[in-house]
Amino acid sequence: MTLIHLAVLLPLIAAVIIGILYHYYKKIHLGWFVLPVPLFIVIYLFTLIPTISQSGAIHETLNFMPRIGINFDIYVDGLGLLFAILISGIGALVVLYSIGYLSQKENLGNFYVYLLIFMTAMLGVVLNDNVIMLYLFWELTSISSFLLIAFWHKKERSLYGAQKSMLITMFGGFLMLGGFITLYTITGTLSIREMISSMPLIADSSLAPLAIILILFGAFTKSAQFPFYIWLPDAMEAPTPVSAYLHSATMVKAGLYIVARFTPLFAFSELWVWTVLLVGLFTLFWAAFNAVKQDDLKGVLAFSTVSQLGLIMSLLGAGALAVSTGADETLFTIAVVAAVFHLINHATFKGALFMLVGIIDHETGTRSLKKLGGLAGLMPVSMTLTIITSLSMAGIPPFNGFLSKEMFLEAIIDLRESGFSAIADFHILFPILAIVGSIFTLVYSIILFRGVFFGKRTHDTPKEPHEAPMLMLISPIILTAFVIIIGLWPNILSQSIIDPAAMGILNTTEALNTNIYHWHGFDSPALWATVAIISFGLIMYIFRHAWMPVYKLQSENFTLNYLYDQGLIYSSIGAKKLTDSYMTGYIRTYIFYIFIGFIALSAITFYNAGLRFDFSDVAPVGIEDVLIVLIIIAATITIMFTKSRLVTIVMLSAIGFSVSILFILFRSADLALTQLAVESILTILFLLCFFYLPKRARHEERMRFKLNNFLISAGVGLITIIIGLAAYSDRIFESVSEYHIEHVYDLAAGGNMVNVILVDFRGLDTLFETLVFGIAGLGIYVLLKFRVNRKGDNDEEHT
Numbered sequence: 129m130t131l132i133h134l135a136v137l138l139p140l141i142a143a144v145i146i147g148i149l150y151h152y153y154k155k156i157h158l159g160w161f162v163l164p165v166p167l168f169i170v171i172y173l174f175t176l177i178p179t180i181s182q183s184g185a186i187h188e189t190l191n192f193m194p195r196i197g198i199n200f201d202i203y204v205d206g207l208g209l210l211f212a213i214l215i216s217g218i219g220a221l222v223v224l225y226s227i228g229y230l231s232q233k234e235n236l237g238n239f240y241v242y243l244l245i246f247m248t249a250m251l252g253v254v255l256n257d258n259v260i261m262l263y264l265f266w267e268l269t270s271i272s273s274f275l276l277i278a279f280w281h282k283k284e285r286s287l288y289g290a291q292k293s294m295l296i297t298m299f300g301g302f303l304m305l306g307g308f309i310t311l312y313t314i315t316g317t318l319s320i321r322e323m324i325s326s327m328p329l330i331a332d333s334s335l336a337p338l339a340i341i342l343i344l345f346g347a348f349t350k351s352a353q354f355p356f357y358i359w360l361p362d363a364m365e366a367p368t369p370v371s372a373y374l375h376s377a378t379m380v381k382a383g384l385y386i387v388a389r390f391t392p393l394f395a396f397s398e399l400w401v402w403t404v405l406l407v408g409l410f411t412l413f414w415a416a417f418n419a420v421k422q423d424d425l426k427g428v429l430a431f432s433t434v435s436q437l438g439l440i441m442s443l444l445g446a447g448a449l450a451v452s453t454g455a456d457e458t459l460f461t462i463a464v465v466a467a468v469f470h471l472i473n474h475a476t477f478k479g480a481l482f483m484l485v486g487i488i489d490h491e492t493g494t495r496s497l498k499k500l501g502g503l504a505g506l507m508p509v510s511m512t513l514t515i516i517t518s519l520s521m522a523g524i525p526p527f528n529g530f531l532s533k534e535m536f537l538e539a540i541i542d543l544r545e546s547g548f549s550a551i552a553d554f555h556i557l558f559p560i561l562a563i564v565g566s567i568f569t570l571v572y573s574i575i576l577f578r579g580v581f582f583g584k585r586t587h588d589t590p591k592e593p594h595e596a597p598m599l600m601l602i603s604p605i606i607l608t609a610f611v612i613i614i615g616l617w618p619n620i621l622s623q624s625i626i627d628p629a630a631m632g633i634l635n636t637t638e639a640l641n642t643n644i645y646h647w648h649g650f651d652s653p654a655l656w657a658t659v660a661i662i663s664f665g666l667i668m669y670i671f672r673h674a675w676m677p678v679y680k681l682q683s684e685n686f687t688l689n690y691l692y693d694q695g696l697i698y699s700s701i702g703a704k705k706l707t708d709s710y711m712t713g714y715i716r717t718y719i720f721y722i723f724i725g726f727i728a729l730s731a732i733t734f735y736n737a738g739l740r741f742d743f744s745d746v747a748p749v750g751i752e753d754v755l756i757v758l759i760i761i762a763a764t765i766t767i768m769f770t771k772s773r774l775v776t777i778v779m780l781s782a783i784g785f786s787v788s789i790l791f792i793l794f795r796s797a798d799l800a801l802t803q804l805a806v807e808s809i810l811t812i813l814f815l816l817c818f819f820y821l822p823k824r825a826r827h828e829e830r831m832r833f834k835l836n837n838f839l840i841s842a843g844v845g846l847i848t849i850i851i852g853l854a855a856y857s858d859r860i861f862e863s864v865s866e867y868h869i870e871h872v873y874d875l876a877a878g879g880n881m882v883n884v885i886l887v888d889f890r891g892l893d894t895l896f897e898t899l900v901f902g903i904a905g906l907g908i909y910v911l912l913k914f915r916v917n918r919k920g921d922n923d924e925e926h927t
Contacts, residue, residue, distance in 0.1 A: 165244065170220060185205040253382055311339050351381065351382065407441065415431045424497075
């Protein structure tokens with residue numbers, strides 16, 4: 129195992145240790161033990177930056193299931209390294225913040241174990257080259273995030289939000305697995321790198337659209353794109369450190385990572401390009417529009433996050449559009465670099481904002497905008513940080529959000545003006561969605577800080593407001609410092625972080641030499657778009673009470689959340705009805721289903737595969753064989769029609785002893801002795817059991833009942849005979865019996881082949897068969913000891 133593998137698995141290893149430590153060190157906040165884990169990872173990842181910048185990528189393999197191609201393949205390029213640094217770096221700040229936010233009265237052991245598992249899951253997603261391993265880590269993010277969101281599990285809304293997030297994201301993840309399998313079917317490899325190198329093969333395949341749709345389902349559900357965004361606002365019931373980590377910098381960006389990683393693979397497809405671009409732009413607009421009406425501060429940030437994710441998604445689509453339509457390299461670079469740059473910027477200002485909202489909630493006891501106001505003098509540090517990060521989110525200079533927002537507008541407007549025939553019919557749609565969404569972004573950004581810190585005091589907060597302790601302020605201060613530093617020196621990360629990540633999306637080794645700057649000149653359409661955004665945004669904020677009633681026009685019965693809730697209700701009702709229709713409580717019914725399935729599947733297989741019978745080397749059938757078979761048939765028919773238990777037992781024994789005679793004729797003395805012993809014991813047991821059973825007359829079955837039994841029995845018997853004859857006639861592999869014959873003496877040192885097979889060659893089978901008999905015996909014993917009296921009450925004396 130290499131150091132990179134260890135870095136990915138370190139949080140998981142630490143989770144086990146932390147779970148044990150929690151039982152012994154509860155006096156010290158457990159976060160102090162957890163903090164070194166992400167710190168070590170982020171420091172190690174920073175040491176890889178020179179290597180990645182020079183060589184382009186690091187590839188390390190750890191064999192897991194090599195025979196089927198499933199290995200723990202770590203691939204670290206600029207894109208994976210960027211995400212890994214965000215995961216570990218923001219993770220360290222979140223852990224530090226949680227030390228001040230979470231009381232030691234909370235179940236900190238569970239919280240940090242879940243958080244560390246999630247950290248490993250996310251690192252596994254962004255640093256994996258094997259799609260199956262990527263999927264395993266992907267679903268682990270859904271499971272661990274479910275546990276984190278439901279951390280306060282006594283709250284009904286926490287459980288609701290956790291269930292909602294897991295259902296939607298795991299549904300998308302399962303479909304994404306189908307996309308990966310489809311790509312494997314086309315390319316014959318599970319490696320993402322090898323799939324990208326096989327892009328012409330995928331482009332010519334009729335299965336490519338299916339793979340694209342399935343993979344985008346996974347990306348859109350995880351990154352909360354329309355219409356799957358509904359899980360993210362409800363996930364805000366999680367503790368604020370969870371929201372700051374999962375829903376601003378890590379989990380919700382996993383879908384963006386998938387789109388970025390597979391862009392060089394699918395950029396040839398208009399389906400990929402148009403879906404990513406339009407879904408991203410509409411998500412940007414729709415979420416920004418809905419963020420304005422939120423009263424809960426975390427609700428505002430939730431919809432804000434969805435909107436910003438849509439912005440980044442649209443940039444990835446714009447970059448792919450430029451490639452697929454033959455745009456110049458500069459246009460493509462602008463879109464991709466802007467996506468990477470805004471990914472970083474969003475992690476800084478949104479992570480800080482989540483922490484600041486957590487501080488407001490922690491120090492006032494509420495997140496409702498109706499109860500907050502006039503806190504500027506009481507919380508000056510929080511106010512300053514909130515204003516800076518909110519303005520950055522709104523795209524106001526000189527902060528980092530302004531730079532990436534300008535690049536976003538430039539890329540979208542350039543697409544409109546490029547004159548590509550592919551977008552001629554929609555040339556006005558892209559900038560309209562981008563600009564209108566940005567206007568609403570400015571409105572809710574102003575509401576976010578002005579509604580809390582300015583205006584009149586409501587004196588309606590559950591707690592007396594005061595500034596947070598420094599332990600809670602350190603993390604948002606650090607993130608806000610990045611907002612300012614990157615805004616003033618935008619190229620500080622260009623060569624080391626941004627360019628390598630963009631090159632990973634471009635799948636190129638040529639240096640980009642990106643130069644990010646504030647002023648683009650008066651002839652820049654992005655400048656005038658920004659002026660329009662700020663002007664209209666301020667006007668809409670000032671006169672917001674005049675147009676806010678527009679939100680009341682939408683009925684609650686016509687929302688995606690209503691459809692989701694109704695879908696859960698009716699799916700539960702439908703599932704219960706369906707289950708009740710076949711779960712009758714009768715063993716005979718379940719056996720009926722099994723036999724019908726066996727007959728149907730076997731018949732379909734025979735029809736598709738064809739059958740071949742070869743009796744050329746079959747031993748001759750003698751008169752004695754025919755007589756014994758006739759005896760078995762006669763005994764079987766007698767059992768079907770007799771009403772006597774004694775006759776039934778005798779006929780069963782006749783069948784068993786007849787089979788023993790067949791074994792003797794076939795020179796299988798060992799099997800014959802075994803069969804005779806078994807039949808003797810079973811006959812005695814049957815006689816004993818039936819002696820103690822109630823002497824009730826056998827009820828008469830209807831003809832339909834008997835006919836069903838006959839048809840099923842005949843079908844199972846016929847299929848079994850056909851399988852046996854076909855298997856004998858058309859052997860693909862050499863019989864294992866030859867191996868047993870050759871090695872019964874030298875490997876097992878035994879003389880009795882049957883005993884050697886049972887005890888040595890198939891010893892585990894025999895062991896588990898014995899275990900099954902033991903379990904069945906215990907079950908029978910419990911049933912015999914458990915009596916129910918005539919009134920239906922348990923007889924305590926015999927339980």
